[in-house]
Structures are given as C-alpha cells and as structure tokens.
Amino acid sequence: MERITATYLIETPYSPEAAAAVLAGEQSSGTFVAVPGETDELKQRFAARVEQVTPLGVSTEPAIPGAVSASGTYQQALVQVSWSIENFGYNLPVLLSTLQGNLYELRQFTGLKLLDIDFPDSFAAHYQGPAFGIEGCRRLTNVFGRPLTGTIIKPSVGLTPEHTAGLVKTLAEAGIDFVKDDELMGSTANSPFAERVDAIMDVINRHADKTGKKVMYAFNISAELDDMQRNYEKVVQSGGTCAMISLNSVGMAAMKKIGDNRALAIHGHRNGWGMLTRHPLLGIAFPAYQKLWRLAGVDQIHVNGIQNKFWESDDSVVQSIEACLTPMFGGYSVLPVVSSGQWGGQAPETYRRTQTVDLLYMAGGGILAHPWGPAAGVTALQQAWKAAVDGLTVEEAAVAYPEFGQSVEKFGKK
C-alpha cells in the first residue's frame, strides 16, 4: 500500500527516536491502550512508521516551551515518518490534520517544523494540480523567454474603480504583463468587487483588442465561499484570466473548491505565512507548504524576493524558488511570484542564484515612479532581466541600458 512520508526538523529533551515514536503514535493508532477489536493486523495497517532519524546539533536552550531536559541539553534531528494512504484516502484537510495537527502540542518537542512531504503517485491521478502552471501563464500573457513583469495597485486600499482602472490603463500602455490587487483589497465601500472588475476589464479588453496583448489582472476574489464563487464567475464572464486567493485566510477546502473550476489561473498569496514559518524551529517550511497548494490547484505562489524589505533571508527565498521549480509527479508546475522591494536591481543576483527566468517578477515603485515614466519602468525591468541572463552586473547593465540606468540612479543608491 502506498505511503506518504513527511520530514520534520525536531528538537527534543529526550532521545530523538523516543520523541519520533511519540509523534508517530499521537498521529495514528500506535500508542493507545488496546481495546476490543484492535488487532495487531489493524495496528500494522494504520500505525504511522518512523522511517529515519538523523541526529543534528545539540542546544542548551529549548527553542520553544516544552518538557524540560534533565541533562540540560536539547537534541535536534531530522525525522521521517510515514503513513499509509489508507488512513485518509484523498482528503487534503484530514491529511493536514495528520501531518500538521496535534503533533505541535506534544511537550516531547521543544521544536518541530514540517520540512517536506513525499506524495505517492496515486495523488497525481486523483488531483489535477495547477490548471495553468508556468506554461499556461506564459500562454495567457504571451510572454516567453523572460520573466513575466508585474506590479501591484497602490495604495493597497482606498482607490475607486475608476482610479484603479486609470492606473491599469497607464500600466497596460507601458507594456506590463501582470497587475494585481493587494490582498487587503477585497470589496471596499468605495470599490465594490464587481464594479472594479467592470472598470478594469474594460481597460484590459480594449487594450487587448487594439494591441493583441491581454494584461493578466489578479483580482482578489478572497471572500466567504458563495461570494468567492460569485467573484470568480464575474472575472470569467468579464474576460479576465486570473484570480487571486489569500491561501491561509481562505483555507484549503475552499481553495480546492474554487480551483476545481479550472477556468482562471490562481494567484496564490501567502499572507500570514510569517506566522507559520518565521521561527526556525516551529511550523512549516516552504517546500512542504507549496506542495500542498499545488495539489489544491494553485498556479502562482509568492516566494518573496532577493534583498526584500521583509525579514526573510536570500537563502530562504532561493530555496523557495527552487522548490516551486522542482517538478511534482513530473509536472504540476507552479510559477514563483517574486515580490517585496523589487525594482530590477535584484535581477542579476536572482538569476545568478536560481538560473531561471520562469518567474513572475513584481515591482511597485520601480515601474510607476521611474523618472522617465511607467513605460520606461517596464522596459527597465525587462532590461535588468536580459542583462542578468547575459551575465552583466548591475553596474554594467546600468551603462548598457539607459532606462535601467535611470532605475539604478533612483532606486539603487541607498
């Protein structure tokens, strides 16, 4: 019978083997008092199995509150645990409860992070995964051989549909590939969702009629379920190509339900993610996280950016991009969304470390605040990426490309 294997980084005041056994017991049928009807055969069939324990370093301080070590030391380790898929079948919420449920309550751990998950092949047969993925998003935007260039409407909240549509017109004429709502912008008092879609898609459809290029706009459809389905349909009917969902806020069951429509590329926003990952020994790491959302049908997912304005390290961002670009079941491709403080100057380093242009590269001020105007801003981003692929440094690129040179003048001198 197929099994799912999860890898955890743990810290424990006990032996890692003993702590892993508690985890496996708590998360299956293993450690309980025998009751009538619980045969050895049933135990064998449904018990979680500790597959491997690899000791790492030792700490003298517990990372998070838990049992106190008698010896004063806390052992870190990598632990692999597997479950038969007979335990949950194809049910993502129960899978989540199994892999990231009550185990976080166990006092035997003073650190617990879910690092990765290996799914058996039958999951590929059951779950269709991303409806568009990287190739589909390229097809929808007609962008090949370079990153998709995108931006976010700012201010996040407060603009009317007309003002937003005006900005989109400017951006479309500047040659942008992708624009998105902020995650705070659902349906505000002065920008009801449907009116915003009408105003923006009018601009985008006219621009497409005239130029053949349809800008992908990620409307934030996140809402309670019936509203979210209505929002999704509104985007489809208006000729839109993309819907944004705040994954953590909406949740797995509703994301999967909306994704099953498979008519729009799903822009997966991970806001709230810091809560789940920011502590090095608590929560879930991005390689595990993004696999779960690929199963649910997410086509694009945020990975932060090199030299971002947030807390995350460049190493972590690179690991996240690599996780997205690693095929799942030989495909299931998901487009990494690079954003946060990006203006093009990070392109050489991003390319040097990831060797890919399969990105949606988002810049805010780098486009709208470009000294020569938004069209030059978009051009500068594309120049930055061409230079990056050609192996130029930021300084060399600034000399070679005038628009990008202006960006360096304005955004690169801090």
Added chain:
Amino acid sequence: MERITATYLIETPYSPEAAAAVLAGEQSSGTFVAVPGETDELKQRFAARVEQVTPLGVSTEPAIPGAVSASGTYQQALVQVSWSIENFGYNLPVLLSTLQGNLYELRQFTGLKLLDIDFPDSFAAHYQGPAFGIEGCRRLTNVFGRPLTGTIIKPSVGLTPEHTAGLVKTLAEAGIDFVKDDELMGSTANSPFAERVDAIMDVINRHADKTGKKVMYAFNISAELDDMQRNYEKVVQSGGTCAMISLNSVGMAAMKKIGDNRALAIHGHRNGWGMLTRHPLLGIAFPAYQKLWRLAGVDQIHVNGIQNKFWESDDSVVQSIEACLTPMFGGYSVLPVVSSGQWGGQAPETYRRTQTVDLLYMAGGGILAHPWGPAAGVTALQQAWKAAVDGLTVEEAAVAYPEFGQSVEKFGKK
C-alpha cells in the same frame, strides 16, 4: 464609521510607536508614495490607525529573527490598531488578511502576536454566530447543571464501523453524553464515512428510543468541500446532532459555508493550533482565535485541559475557558471542550479556577479503563464534578464517592 480594533503583543528593535506605524501602514493605505487619485480624504477614510502603545519589558535577545537592534535591546509593547469596516465589509478571509497577514513578515518586529480583536456591533447583525452554543448543546443532550461528559473513540484510526459502533453502544449504556471521532479519522479504507455513520447512528437512535437520551456524536466531517457537505447531510439524515470540523485544516471560508447550514452543532477541533500559538511572541492567542470561529458558527471549541498531557500551562487553559465564556455581542455562546489527559481528578482544580460547569469534559481511559467498567467511569466523572462544585478536594471526593475513589486509585497515583 465603525472600526475593528486589534491588540498585538510586539517586540521591536525600534521604538514601539515607529514599529506600530509601520504595521498600520503595511496593513492599509498609509505609507505609500502618493499616486494620482489618492486624496487626503481617501487616506483618512481607509488608513489603519494606531490607537494605543503601552511599553512593556525589554529583552537583549530578539524572540524571532528580524532587524538587528543598534542598541542591543528589544522593546516589548502592547499595541492597538484599528481599521474602518469600510476596508473589508463583512468578509472573514479579507479580515484575516488584514489582521494576521503580511504584518508577520515585517522585519521591524522581532515578535508579533495577535492577542485580541474587538468587533463592532454590526458584525452581530451580519453574522449569526453559533447555531446552538452552550444552551443548544445542553438542549440536544438534555444535560443541565453539570458539564457534558464525553469521550473520544480510540484507537484514533483503525477500527471498523462495527467495532466503533460496539464501543459507542458500551458508552451509551454507560450513560455518556458525548462521543467523538478522532481528528485523524475522516474516511479510512476500513471505515468509510457513510458506513460509520450508519453503524453508529443505528446504536444511538436505538438507545434514544429506549431511554429518551440521544448521545451526541461528533462525526469528523472534515474533507474537501463537496465531500464535507455530503458528510454533513449524511449526519443530518441519520438523525445525528453534531459534526466535527478541524478548523485550521479546513479553513475559514469552508467552515463558514458548512456552518451556515445550521442544522448540526459544530464541534470545532483546533488541531494545528500549537503551530499558531506555541511561541510566546509569534502567532495568535486564543482569545482572538475563538472570536473568529464564533463568527463563523462554531458551537464547541477545544481548550485543552488542566494538568494536560501537552505543552500548555494551566494558566493558558484557564484563560481560554474564560475567553469562551465571555459573551460576544451579549451572546454567541460557545462551549469550551476540555480534553487531554483528563480523568476527573482535574475537576476540582478546573472548577476552582473557572467557577463554571459550562464545559464539555472529555476523558478517555478514565471511562473505558475504569476498574468497575465504563458505567462506573462515567459515574465517577459526574461525581468528580459534583464534588468540585461542592468544594471538595480530590482526596475528600475519593472518600465520599466509591466510583471516583476507584478512579483516583487507578489514574491518580503517578
């Protein structure tokens, strides 16, 4: 215009006022470069507002990775921030993205925990809240003046419907009020959901016909949305009174959708909660968390238990029970579910600290492993609670009540 106010515990290498201003800016329209159309009036209307900053202690180590302090100190503080409801209307996912979204990414914080949320009255008009609450759950089980007594089917996973139904029969005859599936038990290879409902409800309905007492069984309906709706309807059609949902695994939008059916009491399981709260300076605290789920229609929610087997302190458990019992909009009552290592011996301390019997008190081995059998186990739990309310100690109760005395002999000597 009505505002929502959130209270955060923060830690920052900067001044708390400056860090709070960054939070308010990031989570609304405040801090961005002015664009055409962003008038002062719009800013005023949609900007988040820092209402209060109360400095607390200072640390010399950052609680979580973030910006490094030049002075070597990290200031902790309570911060209140408010938003106009015009920013999101009545949309729980966008509300979550606002209150617990990208703010966790901010490097200006080396600690950030959402402690509490104040909702304006119009939320009560828009959200119906728990369909049953404490009074409704008492009515459904015909239990008044004492805690509901419950237990969990063990082993968590592996039993067939027949074996599970056999256990339920034993428990029903023992006088139990409530039984639940484990959160790991959705629909397994040897216990498909519908078959389990049929087998269990046959036992429960027969017992109710004979005795007039209908045991409340919380079937774990957690699943992808269509399956979850089908599971819910199956429970309704079979005469069941309760559905269990793993809140974090299913997510807000799907929980709200299922809750809107309002035909079954919703047993809210918080597995995965440790990930969100276990670090003292990261995530969300229970008083905030339970309010969000009350809005979504949860009738019962887990609070762990005094002297539990997990990591959580008694103080934290008491605070959680108090949070549940604090009226929201003058009502919206939710039943606290006390579980984890409970056998009745914790009843006096639980009552002493909370002064309430409005609890669902869950015991495992304390019932099924009682030396005189399950009926004596249920009796012992009820005796423990009568003794607790009468002000007896565990020792006094053990003398006064033979069945509870046996429990103390077996479970209390460690």
